[in-house]
Amino acid sequence: MSMNTQGRPTKPTAANANTETFTGNRGLDHEEPLLFEIGRPDNSGVDLPEPKVVRSRLGGLERTAPLGLPGLSEPETMRHYVRLSRKNYAIDSGLYPLGSCTMKHNPRLNEKMARLPGFSDLHPLAPRSMTQGALALMEALSGYLMELTGMHAVALSPKAGAHGELCGMLAIKAAHDAKGSKRNVVLVPDSAHGTNPATAAFMGYTVKSIPARADGTVAADAVKAALGPDVAAIMLTNPNTCGLFEPEIVEIARAVHEAGAYFYCDGANFNAIVGKVRPGDLGVDAMHINLHKTFSTPHGGGGPGSGPVVLSEALAPFAPVPFVTKGGGGYRLVEHAATAGEGKAPLGRLTAFHGQMGMFVRALTYMLSHGSDGMRQASEDAVLSANYIRAGLRDVMSQPFGDQPCMHEVLFDDAWLKDTGVTTLDFAKAMIDEGYHPMTMYFPLVVHGAMLIEPTESESKQSLDLFVATLRDLARDAKTGNDKSRFKDAPRLAPRRRLDETRAAREPKLRWRPPTVPEAAE
Ligand SMILES: *Cc1c(COP(=O)(O)O)cnc(C)c1O
Secondary structure, three states, X not given: OOEOOOOOEOOOHHHHHHOOOOOOOEOOEOOOOOHHHHOEOOOOOOOOOOOOOOOOOOOOOOOOOOOOOOEOOHHHHHHHHXXXXXXXXXXXXXXXXXOOXXXXXXXXXXXXXXXXXXXXXXXXXXXXXXXXXXXXXXHHHHHHHHHHHOOOEEEOOOOOHHHHHHHHHHHHHHHHHHHOOOOOEEEEEOOOOOHHHHHHHHOOOEEEEEOOOOOOOOOHHHHHHHOOOXXXXXXXXXXXXXXXXXXXXHHHHHHHHHOOOEEEEEHHHHHHOOOOOOHHHHOOOEEEOOOOOOOOOOOOOOOOOOOOXXXXXXXXXXOOEOEEEEEOOEEEEEOOHHHOOOOOOOOOEOOOOOOOHHHHHHHHHHHHHHXXXXXXXXXXXXXXXXXXXXXXXXXXXXXXXXXXXXXXXXXXXXXXXXXXXXXXXXXXXXXXHOOOOOOEEOOXXXXXXXXXXXXXXXXXXXXXXXXXXXXXXXXXXXXXXXXXXXXXOOOOOOOOOOOOHHHHHHOOXXXXXXXXXXXXXX
C-alpha cells in the first residue's frame, strides 16, 4: 500500500479512474440525467381533481399542444435534487480556497436567526407598525457598518458587490453633477477585479488603467501622473487583489481629492482589516461591503448576495432611497427623494424594496455573536491562515512579488512550473482529484498563471496542514514526476472530466429539446 507524505494510505486512483460501471454511477455517487430525461409528461406526484369545464376567455389563444413538462413522483423529485446537490462542492463540504471570494464558514446561528418568523415571514409591503423590528435591525446593521468603516452613510439595498460598485459610482457621479463638474475618466489599476472597469464603462466613463509596480502595489506617483480635470474617480481595491495592503493609499486619497475627484474603494477584501483599519480614515469616499464575503452570509450559487455601500460625508447626501430613519412614530423607510429631508439629494433607487433582508439578519448575527474583539480576531486569523499557507509553500511554489508577508490571501504565479509541461489549469484540476476546490486561477491578470489562495479564518490548523501537504505533494510531482497524467488527465475522479470550457462559454446550450424520433419509412 502506498502512503502519502503524511503517512496516510493512498488509494490506487488511476485504477479507480478507469473503472466502468453498468449504471454509470460511481459507488454511491449517482449519475443524474436531466429532469426532462427522467420525467414523463403523463406522470405526476400528486392527484389533482379533473378541472371543471370553463368557458375560455383567452380569445382563441389557449395552448392546444401538450405542455411537455416532466412529471415525477415525489421520491423521484427528491432524489433528483438531492443527487444534483451532492455534485455541488460547498464550504460545508470542504476547504474552499477561492481567493478574493472569502469563502468562510456560514455559522448556523445566522440561519436560526434568519428563520425567526418575524423576519422570514415579513412582506416588503407590510405596514410600518408591523415592521418596526426589521427596520430597527436594518438601522443597527447600518450603524455597525458605519462604525467599522468610519463612514457617514450607508446604502443597504445593493444586492451584490458589483451592484454596490454601481451604487457608489452613481453617488460619485451625483456629487459631480451637483457641482456642475463634467468629468468622464475613471482610473482603475490593472490588477483590479473585472467588475471595477465594467462598472465605470457601464456608466459611460472612459477607463484609464494604472499599471502596478514591480512589488504588486499602486504607486501614488503613477496615480498623480494620471490625475487631471477630466478624472471623476479612482477605483482601488485595498488590500489589493494581489493580497497586499496598499502602502501609499493615504497619499493616493489626498492626491485624488486635491484633483477634485473621489475615491471609490472596492471593499471585497475587507475581511483582512475589519477592526484594524477604518477605510474612512484612509480617505475613502465610497466602498461596497460584500456581506457574503466578510460577514459570513452565504454566497449561495450566485445569489442572494448583498453589497451595502458606505459613503463619506461628501457623498452621504446622495445615498439612494430607501433608507431607514427614526422619528416620533418610530422607524420609517424613506422611499422618495422628495421626502428625504433637509440637505439630502438621493441619487435614486437601485432595487425594488430595500435589499436582501435575510442577509441583513445573518450579517448582524455574525457581528453580534463575534463582538468587536471577535471580528478583529477573525481578520487577524484570516491573515495568519494565509501567511501560514505561504510559509508552508514558499520553498516549492513561486511568489510574483517576492517573499513578503501577505494579507488574507496569498498569491503564487506559475514561474515554478516552467518547463514542467504542467500549467496552472492542470494543477488546479489535479487539486479536484484530491478533494479540494481549486484556488482562484489566472486572476489577478497582472500575474502570469496566477494562483490566489484564500483560506479564511474558519479553517483549523489541521485542515491547513493537510492542504499544504497536499499541495506540496502535487508540486513535487509536477516538478519531478515522470508521469504527468496526474495533471494532464485531471480531474480523473470527478463526475465529469476535463471540459471544453471555451466552447461551453462560446456556444452555451441552454435549451433542451426532446430527442427526435426517426420517422418511419413510408
Ligand atoms: C467579489 C469581488 C467583487 C464583486 O462582488 P460580487 O458580490 O461578486 O458582485 C468585486 N471586487 C472584488 C475584488 C471581489 O473579490
